[in-house]
Amino acid sequence: MKNPEVAQLLYDIADMLEMQNVAFKPVAYRKAARSVETLSSDIDELFKSGGREKLMELPGIGEGIAEKIAEFLETGRLEYYDELKRKFPQHITELMNVPGIGPKRIKLLHDKLGIKTVSQLEAAARSHRLSRLPGFGEKLEGDILKGIGVFKAGQERTPLGYALPVAEEIEQRLKGLKAVRRVSIAGSMCRKKETVGDIDILASCRGTAAAERIMDFFTTMPEVSRVLAKGSTKSSVLLKTGLQVDLRVVDDASFGAALQYFTGSKEHNVVVRELAIKKGLKLNEYGVFRKSSNKKIAGKTEEEVYKAIGLRYMEPEIRENSGEVEAAIKNKLPMLIKYGSIRGDFHTHTVKSDGANRLEDMVAAAKKLGYEYIAITDHSKGERIAHGLSNEAMEKWLKEIKAAAAKTKDIRIFAGSEVDILPNGELDFPDDLLKKMDIVVGTVHSRFKSTREEMTKRILTAMENRHLDILGHPTGRLIGKREPYEVDLRKIFAAAAEKKILLEINAHPERSDLKDIHAREAKSFGCKFVIDTDSHSTDGLKFMDLGVAIARRAWLSPEDVVNRRPLKELPKFFRKLKL
Ligand SMILES: [Zn+2]
Ligand SMILES: [Zn+2]
Secondary structure, three states: OOHHHHHHHHHHHHHHHHHOOOOOHHHHHHHHHHHHHOOOOOHHHHHHHHHHHHHHOOOOOOHHHHHHHHHHHHHOOOHHHHHHHHOOOHHHHHHOOOOOOOHHHHHHHHHHHOOOOHHHHHHHHHOOOOOOOOOOHHHHHHHHHHHHHHHHHHHHOEEHHHHHHHHHHHHHHHHOOOOOOEEEEEHHHHOOOOEEOOEEEEEEEOOHHHHHHHHHHHHOOOOEEEEEEEOOOEEEEEEOOOOEEEEEEEEHHHHHHHHHHHHOOHHHHHHHHHHHHHOOEEEEOOEEEEOOOOOEEEOOOHHHHHHHOOOOOOOHHHOOOOOHHHHHHOOOOOOOOOOOOOOEEOOEOOOOOOOOOOHHHHHHHHHHOOOOEEEEEEEEOOOOOOOOEOHHHHHHHHHHHHHHHHHOOOOEEEEEEEEEEOOOOOEOOOHHHHOOOOEEEEEOOOOOOOOHHHHHHHHHHHHHOOOOOEEOOOOOOEOOOEOOOOOOHHHHHHHHHHHOOEEEEEOOOOOOEOOHHHHHHHHHOOOOEEEEOOEOOHHHHHHHHHHHHHHHHOOOOHHHEHHHOOHHHHHHOOOOOOO
């Protein structure tokens, strides 16, 4: 989802033009920026599906700006923007990467407080020197601090969904090497944390000659842009994409201990190590040793390591020292939902609204994944820019989906919609239309800056509507781009459990919403979940296991997730759905 980036780019251009006293143009750029900002669909997908013409259908976007957006989407850069930026001092351009402050404010910050860097800005905000500046105030100061947080997160960390395929590809290639015995992704990525700093991979072999061959291979992979360090036990490379990959090679007899050690989390390992000490043992990356004799008693596998300390094996996703060790001791570990166990997707888009593929393409792709069912949920009319459907158009579209469903074998197609939850809490379609849908996903797409009370009331009101089946992407956040909106989730969870409304875990790499700790809390309220990809193309369907990873980090079991159930059980969870 590049909408926030594109909107920011246009806002920045407007600010820079204004600072150069250019007439009219700033207003035009701001109008275009707002149009992109309020667009609920992915501008990238929109562009892919219809090119510049499609962009020009958006309000406030003429040929010139469409051309610039297209350049940015195609190349990730915009020459015009870079050219403008070059006319300003270095510090302005660095600070402009912080969401929420434009050139005008940057100039003021520089002139009044001498601020030139992001860390100076952060220090000034923390010591409340910003709020005293004319036109700033406490609210803005808080927003700037948030913006700095988002900026830092975006700089240092990558959404798991984007980094994981890169790591898995390298893992696979290493597996193919003769010198390699075993390979695994380690570190926070192995625990499936929602963002990752760098990629850690662990491999095992026998003997130093084998280790050197592995390192030669690793440091000369075609995607490597720079070798940061090369040794026989550890090497680090920087990929062309900017991601750093660290590879450690250990003796195969220590692989389990090393994997346990390098997977973490630190907090988990501290507790496990203390337990080992209590038992007269010593645990490090080479194995488990008896303290008295220094005799190695485990190390080859992680299971063996944990067992030697008297613990059951804990899945990496829950190794956060958040109760897993206690559960392992008491033999009360949860049975986590498994990767690849999902049988259908309840939130997908087609070209009918802002998706890139047709209904039949989405269905074919779902079939290919082995799914038993798929729901087609195009946008409601409030999403004008995402080509949300009018009442009449939706009515007609539902009929078409149902006709397609009647003709399709091997997979069940459900007719539904992702319906906007309007600011007053009403759903964006009348009840008699909602009644005709198999599945209704309700989502918030506007007024993200409402107060906590307003947003909570808005969603709770929507949940009063008995046609609502699923609350989609419940916090609205976009990793590294948009903070979640303020909302009292505990009230939402309580209502969802009571009204049997399903909570969505949105598997889109930038959404991951609900996130792990929220989903875990929701489970404690008795909520049930669906894991959806919110796909806007056939490609998007592949992110399902990312949602499963979140569910596993949230300690969810197969029973908690409705779409790992077979088709015939679904009517128990949906009011209107009939088989
Ligand atoms: Zn949505
Ligand atoms: Zn959607």
